[in-house]
Structures are given as structure tokens and as C-alpha cells.
Amino acid sequence: MAEYRYIQFSVEADIGHLQLNRPEKKNAINDALLLEIEDVFINMPEEVSAVLFSGNGPEFCSGLDLSEHVARDPYGVVLHSRMWHRVFGRIANSPIPVVAALHGAVIGGGMELASCAHVRVADETTYFRLPEGRHGIFVGGGASVRVGSILGSSRMMDMMLTGRTYDAVDGERLGLAHYCVEPGTALEKATELAKSIAQNSRLSNYAMVTGLSRIESMSMDDGLFTESLLAGMTQTSSEVQERIQGFLNRKKK
Amino acid sequence: MAEYRYIQFSVEADIGHLQLNRPEKKNAINDALLLEIEDVFINMPEEVSAVLFSGNGPEFCSGLDLSEHVARDPYGVVLHSRMWHRVFGRIANSPIPVVAALHGAVIGGGMELASCAHVRVADETTYFRLPEGRHGIFVGGGASVRVGSILGSSRMMDMMLTGRTYDAVDGERLGLAHYCVEPGTALEKATELAKSIAQNSRLSNYAMVTGLSRIESMSMDDGLFTESLLAGMTQTSSEVQERIQGFLNRKKK
Amino acid sequence: MAEYRYIQFSVEADIGHLQLNRPEKKNAINDALLLEIEDVFINMPEEVSAVLFSGNGPEFCSGLDLSEHVARDPYGVVLHSRMWHRVFGRIANSPIPVVAALHGAVIGGGMELASCAHVRVADETTYFRLPEGRHGIFVGGGASVRVGSILGSSRMMDMMLTGRTYDAVDGERLGLAHYCVEPGTALEKATELAKSIAQNSRLSNYAMVTGLSRIESMSMDDGLFTESLLAGMTQTSSEVQERIQGFLNRKKK
Amino acid sequence: MAEYRYIQFSVEADIGHLQLNRPEKKNAINDALLLEIEDVFINMPEEVSAVLFSGNGPEFCSGLDLSEHVARDPYGVVLHSRMWHRVFGRIANSPIPVVAALHGAVIGGGMELASCAHVRVADETTYFRLPEGRHGIFVGGGASVRVGSILGSSRMMDMMLTGRTYDAVDGERLGLAHYCVEPGTALEKATELAKSIAQNSRLSNYAMVTGLSRIESMSMDDGLFTESLLAGMTQTSSEVQERIQGFLNRKKK
Amino acid sequence: MAEYRYIQFSVEADIGHLQLNRPEKKNAINDALLLEIEDVFINMPEEVSAVLFSGNGPEFCSGLDLSEHVARDPYGVVLHSRMWHRVFGRIANSPIPVVAALHGAVIGGGMELASCAHVRVADETTYFRLPEGRHGIFVGGGASVRVGSILGSSRMMDMMLTGRTYDAVDGERLGLAHYCVEPGTALEKATELAKSIAQNSRLSNYAMVTGLSRIESMSMDDGLFTESLLAGMTQTSSEVQERIQGFLNRKKK
Amino acid sequence: MAEYRYIQFSVEADIGHLQLNRPEKKNAINDALLLEIEDVFINMPEEVSAVLFSGNGPEFCSGLDLSEHVARDPYGVVLHSRMWHRVFGRIANSPIPVVAALHGAVIGGGMELASCAHVRVADETTYFRLPEGRHGIFVGGGASVRVGSILGSSRMMDMMLTGRTYDAVDGERLGLAHYCVEPGTALEKATELAKSIAQNSRLSNYAMVTGLSRIESMSMDDGLFTESLLAGMTQTSSEVQERIQGFLNRKKK
DSSP states (O other), rough: OOOOOSSEEHHHHHHEEEEEGGGGTTTBBBBBHHHHHHHHHTOOOOTOOOOEEEEEOSSSBBOOOOOGGGOOEEEEEEEEHHHHHHHHHHTTTTTEEEEEEEEEHHHHHHHHTTTSSSEEEEEEEEEEOOOOGGOOOOOOHHHHHHHHHHHHHHHHHHHHHHHHOOOOOHHHHHHOOOOEOOOOOHHHHHHHHHHHHHSSOOHHHHHHHHHHHHHHSOHHHHHHHHHHHHHHHTTSHHHHHHHHHHHHHHOOO | OOOOSSSEEETTEEEEEEEEEOOGGGOOOOOHHHHHHHHHHTOTTOOOEEEEEEESSSOOOOOBOOGGOOOHHHHHHHHHHHHHHHHHHHHHHSSSSSEEEOOOOEEEEHHHHTTTTTTEEEEEEOOOEEOGGTTOOOOSSHHHHHHHHHHHHHHHHHHHOOOEEEHHHHHHTTOOOHHHHHHHHHHHHHHHHHHHHSSHHHHHHHHHHHHHHHHHHHHHHHHHHHHHHHHHHHSHHHHHHHHHHHHHHHHHH | OOOSSSSSEEEETTTTEEEOOOOOGGBBOOHHHHHHHHHHHHHTTOOOOOEEEESSOOOOBOBBBBBGGGOOHHHHHHHHHHHHHHHHHHHOOOOOOOEHHHHHETTTHHHHTTSSSEEEEETTTEEEEEEEEEEEEOOOSSHHHHHHHHHHHHHHHHHHOOOOOEEEHHHEEEEHHHHHHEETTTHHHHHHHHHHHHTTHHHHIIIIIHHHHHHSSOHHHHHHHHHHHHHHTTSHHHHHHHHHHHHHHHHHO | OOOSSSSSEEEEEEEEEEEEEOOGGGGOOHHHHHHHHHHHHHHHOTOOEEEEESSSSOOOOOOOOOGGOOOOOHHHHHHHHHHHHHHHHHHHHOOSSEEEEESSEEEEEHHHHTTTSSEEEETTTEEEEEGGGTTOOOOOSSHHHHHHHHHHHHHHHHHHOOOOEHHHHHHHHTTSOSSEOOOOOOOHHHHHHHHHHHSHHHHHHHHHHHHHHHHHOOOOOHHHHHHHHHHHHHSSSHHHHHOOOOOOHHOOO | OOSSEEEEEEETEEEEEEEOOEEEETOBOOOOHHHHHHHHHOOTTTTEEEEEEESSSSBBBBBBBBGGGOOOOOHHHHHHHHHHHHHHHHTTSSSSOOOEEEEEEEEEEHHHHTTOOOOOOOOTOOEOOGGGGGGGGOOOOOHHHHHHHHOOHHHHHHHHHOOOOOEEHHHHHHTTTSSSEOOOHHHHHHHHHHHHHHOOOOHHHHHHHHHHHHHHHHOHHHHHHHHHHHHHHHHTTTTHHHHHHHHHHHHOO | OOSSSEEEEEEEEEEEEEOOGGGGGTTOOOOOHHHHHHHHHHHTTTOOOOEEEEEESSSSSSOGGGGGOOOOOHHHHHHHHHHHHHHHHHHHHSSSSSEEEEOOOTTHHHHHHHTTSSEEETTTOOOEEGGGGTTTTTOOOOHHHHHHHHHOOHHHHHHHHHOOOOHHHHHHHHHHOOOOEEOOHHHHHHHHHHHHHHHOOOHHHHHHHHHHHHHHHSOOOHHHHHHHHHHHHTTSSSSHHHHHHHHHHHHHO
């Protein structure tokens, strides 16, 4: 396993665990940290069936470290933002499900990171904020797409224009998190979910994490067609017959 | 009225009532049941202005009966899924509004069926689940499109990956149902709504059930254009003048 | 400042305030009122950085005054609806954020108007209704697009088919309002938000109010590309460097 | 084989042949003729692998017979047009490729019919026209979508606004036909193509006739994803291994 | 009729004629010229049924006058480009068909202007070029959308990257013009077409110039739905019955 | 410069040249060759401003070597196709323009490769074919998207269903190539174009090669918005002022 400076990555059984590990900076994101995340996903061990994502220290992630902010010309900003998109796309488009455990600050780039996970567990200390608009800039790591898709553009606009904070309960209500749990228990719950998801068939998990968001962006008619193709791809493995037989046997008992 | 094996269909005044009638199997769906539903919609009596959808017995519908699961090659699975799409499209694209009364299990194919209705009433015993991903397969009757459109792809992904259950209260909160009522009263409430909807103009109902989901999938600009055309189609019938005059008269009193 | 018959418009510091001012008719919308709104937005004073929208009297806006309803042929209806779209588009596509203060009736065309604002504050007396389908007509001022985008087409269909009313608490829950406040305090809260938003950089505000809804309607990949361009546009002004430096200085203290 | 009044349908080996057979009316389309076409596609014999489409007499099809034009209210026109869409969709979305042999007039509804075929052969007597705009109406059988997709909306607009005629050579150049052949030889060429296409694998033909137009309407990224699914569906049949082995053997000789 | 500095506008019978009139500058576009065009379309006389567009002097339009180029910050460039879009949208979205007569240079902004017309006639002296990419900038008056829609993005990319010139014959072949005529006869041919188009029903013309490009950008299924609505809008005027009867009478003779 | 087995890559001045170098196999594509292409684009030297793409030997590229065809299950086929998409995306989405010189066979995967280039020069020996459908499979390297976007889905369907061959002249006419030149001169012409393109500003080239195809896939309204952002990004570099001044100076002479 590679040694990283800003993150830690470990594997236990078929579950990988990627932890942001820059607690003294509230896990603020810099380019080096991003490239370490990319490296993990490029070299993901074959045996890993689900990935946990968490943050070491009192905050999940406070976003881009503004103290490292570099003045760039417009083209430089575009290329930099595209690099963030490339890395975050590695997470969101991973063939393996990613489960995030959130707590404390989930701010700016931290929200962009969290929104790439397929399942999000927030403990009650979690709070969400997109302060970019207040600093005179705009998001550049995918928030307008991924957070926008969760909240809808109307709520997203209010959130960014006013810089308001949503707490964990609101976060669960609005879909920023799928589960809201007691303080300090997010990782435990996320681990339990990851283990459960890892027991799904690899092929089904692939269909769910890659297919559902694509189908959402298609026209209804094309989405139905694609659903049929995904059904065709998943239902013909021998594993399926066994799983269904197993289910029927359990039901009979 | 035709005699059916797996469903019942009756008409009272201008309200049709299609009831899944396979209680011993929790109204599990097989191909024959689907073709009976299609037959009802193809031969819908002219006088029917709104359709009720319900399930006989303790559950609304437990989805595809896995005990009837047939192993198919990918092409066979695709064609089979397209057949489900064709039948479910008959409901969702019906020119006449469909109101579903839900209770107990609304699982898998049962959720796909329910999501084709234009209005959904759930009593408090209702619970929703999409277990396909847990069985190693994928949905194939439109859930990725119709349930996905209600929940958003992010919540949909969590629901399918983890196989979690949402109860009736959550269902109403997330839009899986539009109304949550006391146990045993879903059909009563649905009937009341269907009767009320049946009193709308036929043309308005057509515009609402066919137009709104299409406009949602268009670009904003094209959606506005289409809205204007629908307004043009509805506002010129003589019936409209009478309805508006009636409304103004009632207001004056 | 121009004199208007159906509305009032005033400017205080960098905040404009457009008030519907036809209280004896519950601020019902007619074409003359619409053209007055358009006139305000065409001639918006340069110094205005945010606009407040409110209604004088006991109701925010009861929608189209049906007593002024004119029978038109389909082409006439289409052209009339397109005129509403043109005026409402002035609000929704304004380069300057618009904050609406809602109370009492927000019905039909009033909901269409409110949904053009970028931030909506509702006091607890507010209620929302789209009765067009009950009158035998269809919406024509953008509700199928803008309210549909907030509620999703499934909830929108139920709301229009049944003519149901949502109160302020439900309205906040469903996104019809972003804030629900005590009776009589909507304008106060909206003013506070507008002042805060006016302190954002003009460029950031432009990116947020024009970019976020466009990105929502693009494919994910194109949306990310556009986000990068907006980031490039905003992050290169000298103002940004000052804002970020100011933030870092405040943090240090 | 059913007996029809306005068309003929015959099967030879694995090729079906549907011929418009109303030569005294230049094969003008009425509703009865449409329903006969639908009947053919609903009851397509299993052994048919490709379908020929042609017109008996001196013209392929002169479009809607205006002498049967019925005055309808807007809703009636919409429902009537939707019926045409349903029938024409049967052709365009057929799982089996359709090859049209064109000659003489291909006008209005005749162009709409021809544009549903997957391959079009025109002899040099063929000419194309969309006169609807000149009669004060609009197309209603899919021309704005299917002919528009071939010509692009800019050329389509000129063609409809001016009522201009394109001959067979222009037709081939613009994509209205894929082949332009000597007078009287269109059916011969179409038959040859249909026989050749019928020798493709059924599954490949399904992927091509259903997939390519859907992929065109998706975002680039979603289109690529769907292409991969179609590749996955087709490449795993045992038939493929035999075909590829056969190809390699032929190459070696 | 208003007096203009950079253009001329005249009306004869039901045909308007807008002529670029800055021959000493090859009809180069500046902001004042654009605002004059907008003024014509805002105040289009009711009796005008079709509009001619032409250029006075040896060239149709050589595009943006670079000698008037003003250095702007990114936000300023965006707002300026949006102003061009607003004016050009007036032409392209006009409810009345616009026919352009082209000759000589049709370069940059001149191509953007020409591509807003619904029908384009080019004489053989016409040549097309998009030199923006060669000057280190990008188009900003809609070429990437409107010329891109005609040429396809692949041909558009080559044209802009290499700055190549297409002559009139190529222009017709690629759709940049719908007609290629002898030198000096473009206006004559365009006038003939405009007069012919003006004899269509106003409603049909509206449906064609507003509907066809929208339908092109919709999914196939939504496009068909919208086609039906446009058919419903046009086919119910009493004028249609007369036109169809007239056509049938002429045919009988 | 890295040493490759199946390709060659060299740099002269600011032009890179990637040549397929497997002439004994007609430059057939295997996975190792693809990964070499990817390696070139990942490690593209900073000084390269445009890339040439060509094939060594008598053919440009005969596509996937079927003799290396490996039987895979559906999931394996999908993942393999996605790998091709990743590599081909490197070319098509390159920030630097790619010019392809084509000759001889451009078949299957070879067409997919060629269609990733931004400019294509074909000499008269070139011929194009997509034989996948004839072998019982489907394309999997992007042809349905990139070739489909050039030809339109209707011509694409005929080409794949019938396996027909287009020669160089037809190829230019249909957009498969942008230039058709004498036998043996494609590389010379492509080099000339690449050198010319390399003299454009880097920023303009980026806007053209990344922006134009995205704008094509957006709604008209969103496309215009994005065009304005690209204009804003390009027009503010100091280089632009110099280029425009240079152009004006040249014109004066």
C-alpha cells in the first residue's frame, strides 16, 4: 500500500477506507491531497468491493484552503477546475460504491467531495455550507452539478447566494445525507452499510452506481431503453440464479 | 366487462377501478397479470374520466414473483423488460388520470406500478422497497426512470444499494406518495380524489397528465413554449367559458 | 423614478423594492401590471444590487384576474402566454438577485411570479395553490417549468389535478419557499437577506443567478465544463483577491 | 395472412413485403390504411428478419387524402395526430429493419411514412415535398421529428415554408434517400439490401435499429455508456463466435 | 417609419425589407447598427408578413468591425455577447419568416446574422468565413449555436480552427444557404420567396419558424408530442377549411 | 521520448506526430496499441501546439484485429469498451487540436479513431467502412456517438446495417473527412493545416476544440450562454490585443 502525506488508505477484507488526514488544517483540500485521492482510485486493489470515505480530526473537510489560493488567469482557473473535476469524477464514476462518513464541517470543496460518494452518513455534528459566492468566486469542483442535482437549482441558489448553513437534520431532509446518526457514530454506520453493499453482486453494484445518474439525465424514453440494457447485462450471470434460489429458500423457511 | 384472472376491473359512474386480485401471492406480478392490465387500458370505456388502482388483500403488490423467474439470455431479458415498459407506459401515458391507493408492501415491480399513477395515496401500513440490487439484478419495469424521477438519482442509489425500506411517512415526505392517511382508508381517500379529478375538464386533465412530465424533461425554453401550446389547446373550448363564469358567479355570492 | 398604477418601485441604498400595489384586487395580475414590472427591470438603476419583491395588502398575489379573462383563439392564447413568459423571464434571468417576501395568497399567476425570484421568504400566513386545472384551463405563465422544477412533475401533477393547497410550512419543506417566518415578518427577513446578498461581488451574483439553473438543465459533463468557465470568469477580478485576503485576516483574529 | 383493403402484405423466405395498394388514389393515407399497417407490425410472423415497404402504381404515396379531411377541434386534432405517431412508431421502432423502395411522389404523410424506414432506396422518378405549410396546417405524422432529423431544422424550415420540391438526386444528397437508382429498379435494389440485412444477426440488427437513433439524442457521455451496453448485449452470443471464426476463415483463403 | 443611420427599413405591400447600409465599411457591425435592427423588429408593422434581409454595396456583411474593438474584462465581454444574442434572437425567434439575400463577404458576425434568417439565398459571389479563432478570440453572436447547428460541430471545428473559406456552391451544399443563384440576383430570388411565403397562413408560418428548431432540440418523444400540439393549433382556424377547399377545387380542374 | 512498439511519436517544432506503426497488420488496433496512444497524450510535451495523426504502410487502420478477439461475458465487454472510450476520449477531448491524415482502409475501430481527430484529411485512396453489424456485434469505441454525430443516425444506420463502403469523395461530402486530396498527399496537407492551427492562440484553440461539440449538445439557450463565457475567457488575454492590432496593421497596408 502506498504511503500518503495528506490521506490514509487501508483495506480490511473487501472494504477500502480512504481517510482525509490533515486534521490540523481541518482536512482542507490542496492539489497534492487531490492527487493522492486519484492515486488510490487508479490503483484500487481488485479485492475491494466498497470504499469508505471519512475525515480524521474534528471536521470532515473545510474545503479549499484559501491560504493556498493562487491568482490565475481565466484559462488557468479553467484548467485547474478541470483537474478537480477529473479527480472527483474518479470517485463519482467509480465502478465500486463509495460510502462517506461525515461529521463536523462539510464546507465548499468538502461538500463537493462528499457529493461524489454514492451513500452519505452524517452524524449530528455535521453542517453543510457553500461559502464560495460570499468570497466573490464560484464553485469549481462540481458543486453546481452534484450538489445542484441533490438540492435542485432553486435551493442551491439560495444556499450559495446567502451562504446559509444547513445542519445534519436538514441535510438528511434535503438529501445532502442519506442517514443522520448520533454524534461520533457516522463511521460505524457507514462501515455497516459498506459491508452490506459489498455483499451485493459486483455487477449489480456497477449497474446501480454508473447507471442511475445517467438514466436521470436522459429523456424518459431513452432512460427506459437503457434500463432494459442494464437489466439484460445483470440478469444473465450464473451468480444471479444462485442468489435468487437462495432468496427463495430463505423465504420458504 | 371482460373477466380477468389476476385483476378485477369495474366502473361506477365515471370512475374505473382496477384492482390487483392475487392476494394469495401478495399481488405478485407475472406476465399474464400485466397483459390483463394492458387490456383494461386498451379497452377503457369512453365514459371513464379517472381510474382507481388498488390491491386486494393485505399487500398492495410485492413485485415480480421470483418463483416465476425465468433464465433468459441478455436479448431475452431486454425484450421482456421492454414488454413491461409497454404495459406500464399505458398507465403512465393514459389520457385519463390514474389515482393509486397503496397499503402494505409496495415492493420492486409494485413500486414501478405505483409510480405510473398520477396521484398516490398511501395508508400508514405502506412500506416501499427496491430489493432488485440485493438479488444481483437491476430493475426492469421503469423504476430507474419513474422512481428515480421522484427521489432523484442520489436517494435512488442509496435505496437500491442498501435495499432500505421507507415507511409511509417517509414515503410522503420523499414524494413516493402524495398523501399519507390512516390505515385502511387509502381507497376511500383515493376515491374521493378521483371523483374530484373527474370533474375537471377532460382536456385540462389530458394537458396535465401528458404535458407536465414532458415539460420537465425539456430545456426551460422549450418547456415554456410547450406550456403556451397546451394553454392554447385548453383555453378555447366553450366549456372553459362556462367554467370560468361559474367560478366568478360562485365567488360573488 | 417612473410612476406606476399597479405597482410601486423604490430604491434605498443599493436595494430596489418592487411592490404589487393593487390590494383591492388581491394584487391580481393583468397585462398592464405585467408591463409595469417589465418596465422596472428594463430601466433598473445601475446602483441596484438586489431587488425585493412583495405585495401590498392582505395577499401577495391571487393570480390572473379571471374577471378580466378574454376569450381568444388558440393562436391568441399562445401569443398572450408568450408575453407573460417574456416579462417573467426578465425577473428570473435578471443579472441581479431577486428576493420575494410572500404572505397570504400565492395563487396561480402569483405562484408563477414568486417562482421567478431567486430567494423566497414566506410568512406563516402564506398558502400556495394552482387552480388552473380546476377551471378547465392550463397554466401559461411558466408554472409548468418553474414550479415544476421545484416540486418535480409528480408533485406538480397532484397539485394541479386536485387543486390542493399547501401552507407555508409545507411550502418550505417542498422548496416553494426557502424560509418560513412569523406572520408579518417576511419583508423584514427578505430585506435582511437582500442586503446581505448585495454585499456579494456583482460578478459572483451574476454567475449564481444565471449559471446554476442552466447547469441543472445540461448533461452532467457539460455542466461541469460550464462550471469551470464560470469559475474562470469570477476568480480573476482584483476584487476577489481583496475579498479572500479580508476573509483570511478576519479568520486569524 | 390477413386480407387487407388498402395494403398488401406477403412473406417470402425471411423477407416481409408491405405494399401500399391504393393506386387509384396515389396511395393516399387514410386512417383505415394506417390501422392495416399497424396490424401487420403487431402480427409480424416470427420468421421475418427484414421488411420491404413499397407503393403500388405510379406513385409511392401522395400523403394524407385532403378530400377525407375532417374538421376537428384542437383536442381532436391532437388525438388524431397521436394515433398517426403510434402507428408510425411501430415501423420506426420495429426490432426488425425496414427497407423502403421509393418512386414518384413522396409527399407529406408519404414522406413521414418513408422516414420511418431504416434504409431508403429512391429511383430517379422520386420527388419529395412537404406541402402542409402551404395549406395552412402543420405536419402531424412525425415529419418535424424524423424528416427534421435528416435535413436539420434549417433546411426543413425552408422546405416547409416554400413548399419546394427535391428530386431523387437531391434527396440522396440530403439523406432523404440512402440510394438513388435507375427508374423502376428501386424495389429490386431494396430487395437485395433487405436480403443482405436479413443475414446479419438478429441481435445486431436490433441493436442498430433501436440503439443508434437513441444514442444520437443522448449527451455524448451517456451515448458512449449506452454503446458499451449494446456491445455487451451483442458480443456474448455463441453466434458471434461462429460469425467471427467464419470471417477469419474466409480471410485466410 | 423611423430614420436609421446604419440600416434602411422599408415596407412594400406585406413585405418588409431591412438593408444593412454601411457600404463604406462593408456593412461591418457595431452596437448602434445592432440596436437599429432590434428597433425594427420591436416595432414591426402589423401588416408585414415576411421580412427581407440584405446588404447594400459590394458585400453582405464583413462582421464585427475590429477597429471598434474595445478591451473589456471577462464580465464585460459576457454582457456584450449577451446583448448580441438578445438582438439576434429577435430575428431568429421572430413570429414572421425572415429571408436573407446574401452576396460577397458573409464573415464572422455577418454569418451569425445570416444564420438567424429562416431562408437564405446566396448569389455566386458569396463566400463564408469565421476568422475569430485566427484572431485569438471566439465567436460571441451565436455562431457556435446557429452555424454549428447547420454545419455540425465537426465541420464547424475545422472551419474555425483553419479559418477556411467556403464559396457559394459549397455553402449551398452544406446548408449555409438554401439557394445558390447567379451573381446579382439574390435579392430578386429572395423577394420572390418572401412573397410566396407571405401567402401562407400567418399561423402556419408561426408554427414553422418557431416550432421546427425547438422540436429538433427535444427528445424524439417530446418532439412528436409538440408536433401534435402545433397541428392542433393550426388546423382549427376557419382559414384552413377555405385553403383546403381551394386546393381541392384547383385540383379538380 | 518514450519508445513504443505499435506506434511512433515524434515532435518537430511545436507539432507532435503520432503514427500507427503496425503496417504488417494494417495498423489493426489491440489494447497495447491503445495504451501507447494514451501514454502519448498523458505525457504530451508542453511545447506541442497541434498533433498529427497518421498510419504507416498501405492502410490508415483496419480496426480491431478480430484474430485477437477474446470471448468475454457482458460485463467484461462493457468494461473493455469503456477502456476504449477512455483512450479515445483523451484524443477527442485533448486541449490541443488533432489533425488526422487518412489513406487506404479506415475501417471499424479505425473510423472510431479518425473521428476523434478535430480535422481530417483523406487522400483519394481512402475508404470508410463499419463492418461490425455484419459480424454480429456492435461498435464499442465510440462510433455510434462520434461517427453518428457526423453522419446523422439515419445514414449511420444504413452504413452499419448494409456494411456499405464510402470512398474518399463521398467521405468529404458526408463530413467523414474535411479535405479530399491526391493520393499520397494527405500527410503533407495535414502538416500544413497543423502548422497553421498551431499559430492560433492556445486559448482560442482550447475554446474551439472543447467548446463547440459541447455547445452542440446543449439546448440553444444554454449553448448561447456558454458561447458568451468562452468569449469572455478568450478575449481578455493581452495576446488578443496584439493579434487584433497586427491584423488591422496588415489590412491597412
